[in-house]
Amino acid sequence: SQQGEEDPQALSIQEGENATMNCSYKTSINNLQWYRQNSGRGLVHLILIRSNEREKHSGRLRVTLDTSKKSSSLLITASRAADTASYFCATDSHSGYSTLTFGKGTMLLVSP
Amino acid sequence: DTEVTQTPKHLVMGMTNKKSLKCEQHMGHRAMYWYKQKAKKPPELMFVYSYEKLSINESVPSRFSPECPNSSLLNLHLHALQPEDSALYLCASSQERISGNTIYFGEGSWLTVV
Numbered sequence: 257s258q259q260g261e262e263d264p265q266a267l268s269i270q271e272g273e274n275a276t277m278n279c280s281y282k283t284s285i286n287n288l289q290w291y292r293q294n295s296g297r298g299l300v301h302l303i304l305i306r307s308n309e310r311e312k313h314s315g316r317l318r319v320t321l322d323t324s325k326k327s328s329s330l331l332i333t334a335s336r337a338a339d340t341a342s343y344f345c346a347t348d349s350h351s352g353y354s355t356l357t358f359g360k361g362t363m364l365l366v367s368p
Numbered sequence: 369d370t371e372v373t374q375t376p377k378h379l380v381m382g383m384t385n386k387k388s389l390k391c392e393q394h395m396g397h398r399a400m401y402w403y404k405q406k407a408k409k410p411p412e413l414m415f416v417y418s419y420e421k422l423s424i425n426e427s428v429p430s431r432f433s434p435e436c437p438n439s440s441l442l443n444l445h446l447h448a449l450q451p452e453d454s455a456l457y458l459c460a461s462s463q464e465r466i467s468g469n470t471i472y473f474g475e476g477s478w479l480t481v482v
Contacts, residue, residue, distance in 0.1 A: 354399060
């Protein structure tokens with residue numbers, strides 16, 4: 257069963273704009289991870305944020321976590337055409353285990 | 369570039385065939401995973417190995433048989449599959465199976481069952 261739900265399911269923007277994707281989950285978590293997947297390819301790990309962290313940055317990526325609302329957001333600033341991909345949030349699916357339950361994903365299209 | 373290598377990249381097999389998917393990592397990780405991903409769906413966990421022992425089996429049908437010959441290798445043996453088993457099979461690894469470890473994925477093996 258899916259733990260995370262991404263919103264929106266699809267997002268289309270122009271190069272240079274910012275893209276924000278949201279993720280909500282249902283049960284308590286130890287950490288939340290964001291992944292990118294180019295069409296037909298494997299998953300690339302972007303950021304891991306722990307339950308005691310509120311915000312994390314990596315280059316043009318900014319992730320926030322609100323455990324009281326059971327939600328997270330991924331912000332990509334100054335987007336590029338190469339950012340076109342599906343983005344998934346994933347949470348622990350087995351208590352204490354580093355396994356992942358993925359949300360449905362957001363498909364991001366960045367047009368030149 | 370991923371450090372988890374999967375072969376083959378593409379596999380077409382009949383319902384009576386026996387085939388295997390292979391996965392290798394040289395990061396010294398002690399946990400390895402198989403995930404299945406259908407088109408336009410998120411990946412779903414199938415198996416978890418920790419220190420070469422099967423830790424989690426997510427009620428996967430027995431026509432899928434995992435094997436971990438050593439800490440660097442993970443195989444998925446396929447037998448008597450159905451067309452609905454056609455999917456992208458993703459192998460992954462992490463330092464340990466304990467929560468909080470980043471999980472690294474391979475590029476996947478595209479499986480088509482005819």
